Amino acid sequence: MRVIITGAGGFVGQALAKKFIEVSPDAELVLADVQAPPNPTTSTKVECIGADLTKAEVREALIDRSPDAVYILHGIMSSGAEANLELGLSVNFDSVRGLLDTIRVKKPGTKVVFTSSCAVFGRAAVKNVATETDIVPMPESSYGTQKLMVEFLLNDYSRRGFIDGRAVRLPTVFVRAGAPTAAASSFVSGIVREPVHGQESELPVDLNIGIWLVSPRTLVHNLVHAMNVPAEKFGYFRTVLLPGYTATSGEILEALEKVAGKETRALVKEKRDENIERIVLSWPGKYDTSRAKELGFADDVGLERTIKDFIASTK
């Protein structure tokens, strides 16, 4: 089995590659990113290449490798796409469309897993429990718009049999390792990551605001599963909300104290940022992921297990 992961130098891509080789040690993985990404596994069948997917010839060379499945993970995140419309459109929409077109021409029928986002929903979804089929996506960001446009294209190409696409909408990944990001949600991981590293961290929102999260452990399990769901099960609509769970910052800090102690917890100071709070309040906090469950995706492991995993990953 030959599998390509784009954006494989990113947080999710690295974690997915590791999981993939754990589950299928003999898989031939191609990890592609603007700069050749690290190989997070010990497999010699993992190849790491530099590939700027905004270039047509690069997309063609990639698909000439005749993959059985392609994970499309590369992208410009929310704040980047808002700051630079052209860049966002070029990477989040055009390069993905170009990849789907290259696949439908060179290797029709290939499985494609595309990571979309809950940012396809706008404020209208906040008062309700959001699902794929009951709540109309009305994005209020260029990032959410671009993801949604790809979802519909992928759905149409799948309907026509050009590709076998699966668009999975990711919750906010928690705990995300590495440096803080420019995302408004960055603090969610920050209030665990920084204290675990012995550093102070600021909580910019009310303790009682719920946020929709997914653990890296559950996410990579479900991304591998996304490829294995029989196409028929999706029916004529290829989009699915991945399982996640709602947690408030208060609950996160409680779990942190339980797992890592009072002193670690005490490194987090409340410092309200109304801008960030307003953005976070514009996100739906509750989702109904029955569709994911029907498709065999796993439930999340929740806060404590996730914080323990994060601590273990730092050792």
Added chain:
Amino acid sequence: MRVIITGAGGFVGQALAKKFIEVSPDAELVLADVQAPPNPTTSTKVECIGADLTKAEVREALIDRSPDAVYILHGIMSSGAEANLELGLSVNFDSVRGLLDTIRVKKPGTKVVFTSSCAVFGRAAVKNVATETDIVPMPESSYGTQKLMVEFLLNDYSRRGFIDGRAVRLPTVFVRAGAPTAAASSFVSGIVREPVHGQESELPVDLNIGIWLVSPRTLVHNLVHAMNVPAEKFGYFRTVLLPGYTATSGEILEALEKVAGKETRALVKEKRDENIERIVLSWPGKYDTSRAKELGFADDVGLERTIKDFIASTK
């Protein structure tokens, strides 16, 4: 006031141009289509030009005319977009996106009215009364997909203040003058148009199947109105279902008999076509257009008035 209409050689474009000059006799209209379209008015301020909008330089020359508003009506219809994916994407998506981009660069803030379609809905909307904000669009055609992608892009560009966009979802236009089209809905107009011209016509579906219609009279009235709705009234979502009404073929034929007599009605023969019936049954038959009404769009005039209008237009 200078207004551009693209696809102005088409059925809706010609009717809109006429209406526009009726309402604003001094408007400078630019009617653009692949081939220079006819001028359906007697105004000397109407200019008719050939403009293939898939070409960037053509889009630029068009917007260099510094319009106050642009009606984007050009497109490849449903069966054409299904038969030729590339052509549909190129005309229905890329050329429209290109036009929006040209506007945002050369004449930011310009009003844009884009004609979308109820084909953005798929079978999931059939069992319900469809609205913009309650029923998730899950198109089951490339045409519906392409229209929907433009809607979201237009919405994002409007949110960012690049354009002042309005996406109006049209019902099936009834009675459409001229030759039958390749659309599955073509018979709806055919069972009135052909008999009025003294010709036989076939009804391929059950008499009791309801179809969502709009009269040319109401449509052009509402297209003019679309430009005049204050932007704030749309809020953060620029899409609206235009008013229409549901009629069955049985009701259409009754109205035809009332307006044009028994003999004319008798020219329609039932000849079931299961393919067409299946497609028609996959369309939602009922819509709730309260949003349109809140935005000041007018209700439709209904069957008899519409058939009388059509007969008058043939004289």
